[in-house]
Amino acid sequence: MTSSLRFRAAIVSIVLFAAFLGIWHISTRGTGTVANMTPEYAKLMGLTATAGKSAMPGPLDVGAKLWEHLKSPFYDNGPNDKGLGIQLGYSIARVGLGYFLAVIVAIPLGFLIGMSPLFSKALDPFIQVLKPISPLAWMPLALYTIKDSSISAIFVIFICSVWPMLLNTSFGVAAVRKEWINVARTLEVGTVRRAFTVILPAAAPTILTGMRISIGIAWLVIVAAEMLVGGTGIGYFVWNEWNNLSITNVIIAILLIGIVGMLLDQILARFTRMVTFPE
Amino acid sequence: MTDKFISIEGIARRYPGADGGQISVFEDLWLSMSRGEFGCVIGHSGCGKTTVLNILAGLDEPSEGAVIVDGQAIEGTSLDRAVIFQSHALLPWRTVLGNVSYAVTSKWRNWDRAKVKAHAQKFIDLVGLTGSEHKRPSELSGGMKQRVGIARALSITPKIMLMDEPFSALDALTRGTLQDEVRRICLETGQTAFMITHDVDEAIYLADKIFLMTNGPGAVLAEIVENPLPKDRGRIDLHRHPYYYALRNHIVDFLVSRSKTFAATVTNHDPRNVPIVRPGLSEPTIVASPKMIETSPAQTIAR
Incomplete structure (x- = not known):
């Protein structure tokens, strides 16, 4: 039953995708000669003017270009022409580093907030004010203080991924069932051992959920951050190709951003499943 | 009461009330038990039974008074x-x-x-869970889960076992088997145990002493009932013992009526000197006159 449902869903997906490609193809193809020009003038104007072809690339153009990119993802022809693999690599490395720093800060701090009502109350106003700030708003301040655009981007990733992790960790820790804590207390388990043997496993699913939200936000933000700081990364690539008016490359970059984002989410989803316990 | 293994001395527990005042769950509660005894507390919900147990466990602190176990005032929780x-x-x-x-x-x-595993295995075997060592709690039935809870409690060889309505969430059949197990283990090991229950029959079967608490707030320990049934009682023929109904009726009467009216009717109650009752044949078990029997046939059958 489930396999047949899966099968049917896959068919519907494929049909929808084919329909999408078809509509895309039809709406971007040329409509034939629209104006009579001298051949020299027509050459100057290009297909958009002569054959009514849309400026938007069709799926075949994108597919061909994508194949080209996939064949050599890691070439490096100077600062403005690097392979997509290299650009994605830069972005993933920045996200990874900023995210890792956020984990190091948010999880212990979340434990502190979750375990101590005093710190929970004392830090609450700061979190409430800092949380809704768009991560990109920090960018000028980061550029001014850090004086390095690449590290500033990492800082922006850090600041945007820290909040969901912090809130989920503190919530997960504070919501650990009282009876499990009581078990540890009656067994005279010390605070540190209790944190690692009872609170961490009990709160792990909630913490991982926060981490999953964070990685999603970090990947959203990196594109915007790299558009601002420039130099390398998939966000910079998108902006650079926009300046080149290469819509094909922009579309390819959008597609790849989506796929990488999905993979990052799936990795965290797998970790979440690993620490989830049935009750 | 020469050997006071557990001695609860004048404890009180108050919570801040909504109007800024204090709501007292119970005041000036005295209770003691000897080594190897099985004590049961019976009372209606809200009389502070669980609070007493939590204070004994060290999970809660009394607002006043102290608890002494084996000659030492308790401070917080303990592996004992x-x-x-x-x-x-x-x-x-x-x-x-x-x-x-x-x-x-x-x-x-x-x-x-290896030593930890061997020790743990011994207690898993003791509660009859051999073969289920590697299952997770979600794969176990309610009764099996509670067996694990018992094994866990026994494995640290405590001086006292504290049980907070351990079987109330189980079906009657499982409850019966687990009561047998607990009784067997306690008798074999001479374990001192303190249990809270709603179930009169459970208390009669398991307890040496039954502590009757009145309704809260302001609950008091009204009476200590000594179990007159022989130590080697069995669950199957328990109700055939001549003292059984005297004991059962005494407790049920208390729960039905006296637990409500106790505070109003008994004015000279001394919490340090709670009356000890031992229901038996000497107590008139059939007190109804023929006229009463006519008017309340159900009662006659019960007695």
């Missing part, structure tokens, strides 16, 4: 006092063996893995 929780409170991410081992390593921190 194991708790069996109503909701079994197993750690769901650990296996049966893992849950029991967790308690064992908490008590003996320098034991190596």
